[in-house]
Amino acid sequence: xxxxxxxxxxxxxxxxxxxxxxAAGVLIRASxxxxxxxxxxxxxxxxQWEFPxxxxxxxxxxxxxxxxxxxxxxxxxxxxxxxxxKVVHEYRERTVELDCWIGTAWDGEPQGREQQAFAWVTPExxxxxxxxxADGPILTALRxxxxxxxxxxxxxxxxxxxxxxxxxxxxxxRLRLPALGDDxxxxxVRAMLAPAxxxxxxxxxxxxxxxxxxxxxxxxxxxxAQLHALDxxxxxxxxxxxxxxxxxxxxxxxLGFDAAVLGTVRPSATHPxxxxLGFDAAARLTQAANLPVYWxxxxxxxxxxxxxxxxxxxxxxxxxxxxx
Ligand SMILES: Nc1nc2c([nH]c(=O)n2[C@H]2C[C@H](O)[C@@H](COP(=O)(O)OP(=O)(O)OP(=O)(O)O)O2)c(=O)[nH]1
Ligand SMILES: [Mg+2]
Numbered sequence: 001x002x003x004x005x006x007x008x009x010x011x012x013x014x015x016x017x018x019x020x021x022x023a024a025g026v027l028i029r030a031s032x033x034x035x036x037x038x039x040x041x042x043x044x045x046x047x048q049w050e051f052p053x054x055x056x057x058x059x060x061x062x063x064x065x066x067x068x069x070x071x072x073x074x075x076x077x078x079x080x081x082x083x084x085x086k087v088v089h090e091y092r093e094r095t096v097e098l099d100c101w102i103g104t105a106w107d108g109e110p111q112g113r114e115q116q117a118f119a120w121v122t123p124e125x126x127x128x129x130x131x132x133x134a135d136g137p138i139l140t141a142l143r144x145x146x147x148x149x150x151x152x153x154x155x156x157x158x159x160x161x162x163x164x165x166x167x168x169x170x171x172x173x174r175l176r177l178p179a180l181g182d183d184x185x186x187x188x189v190r191a192m193l194a195p196a197x198x199x200x201x202x203x204x205x206x207x208x209x210x211x212x213x214x215x216x217x218x219x220x221x222x223x224x225a226q227l228h229a230l231d232x233x234x235x236x237x238x239x240x241x242x243x244x245x246x247x248x249x250x251x252x253x254x255l256g257f258d259a260a261v262l263g264t265v266r267p268s269a270t271h272p273x274x275x276x277l278g279f280d281a282a283a284r285l286t287q288a289a290n291l292p293v294y295w296x297x298x299x300x301x302x303x304x305x306x307x308x309x310x311x312x313x314x315x316x317x318x319x320x321x322x323x324x
Pocket of ligand 1: 020022023024043044045049050051052053054055069089096098132133134135
């Protein structure tokens with residue numbers, strides 16, 4: 001966004017901050033720790049921590065820049081990497097466009113080739129280090145799973161509990177259950193919390209933030225209509241919102257929601273024949289959203305890889321997770 005500067009005499013002039021395109025890489029070990037590095041003396045923001053990487057050269061792809069920078073800075077050769085998230089952040093003097101990747105396989109042991117300190121830390125502990133201000137959405141993305149499971153509309157709570165072990169470990173689990181009255185819904189949430197958490201699932205509640213708080217849920221899921229009516233992010237560990245386009249994604253980010261669920265990507269059983277966004281529009285919206293975005297609508301488990309290639313956090317679905 002151009003930065004408008006008021007000149008002496010009241011005139012206005014557009015002073016464009018320099019825009020810097022940067023590739024950053026999150027190397028992740030099987031144990032879940034990620035590599036962060038301290039910016040060396042002499043560089044901008046020296047002493048702060050970051051994910052290794054650097055400027056994308058003209059004509060260079062983000063992935064090529066990532067491989068080159070991680071070789072220059074750490075002496076490793078990245079072999080397997082996938083897009084994680086794009087983040088645009090306006091610092092006072094410059095706008096940084098981070099093209100962030102997650103690297104799962106590389107050759108060589110990282111060394112601080114620029115005499116920089118580095119550390120392997122779990123995503124939960126990264127804030128023990130002063131990390132660059134732009135990196136907030138990256139940290140959120142690292143703390144969130146790839147799978148957001150929605151319950152089928154007419155599920156029986158006991159049947160749901162019996163099927164929890166088949167869900168992806170660590171997934172988010174949104175309890176929709178629109179047919180239940182509030183009391184039955186609350187009883188269902190209470191019955192599911194312990195078994196779901198025992199399987200590493202995070203329980204996300206619909207209805208109201210107050211209900212989510214009083215039930216001790218892990219989070220709240222706002223409908224797009226609720227998102228518009230809200231003026232502050234509820235005080236819950238996790239807040240998600242349904243979004244159908246750019247305006248709702250912007251609203252979710254401005255309120256400080258952790259992630260949005262964007263759809264419908266493909267026509268689905270729940271929204272048959274409805275106007276679907278399609279992969280290209282969903283990709284454009286996701287890459288401009290500045291927060292992690294799950295895709296929903298007609299997706300199957302084997303779509304996950306393609307969805308993440310477009311910088312989505314992962315997928316949300318009903319049927320894909322509860323096969324008949
Ligand atoms: N690598 C990296 N850069 C980040 C992160 N977050 C963030 O705001 N940045 C900013 C800091 C810098 O302004 C810019 C990265 O540029 P850089 O100075 O490291 O570029 P470079 O490695 O090519 O270094 P140089 O040779 O140009 O000095 O992006 C991050 O997590 N990783
Ligand atoms: Mg660098």
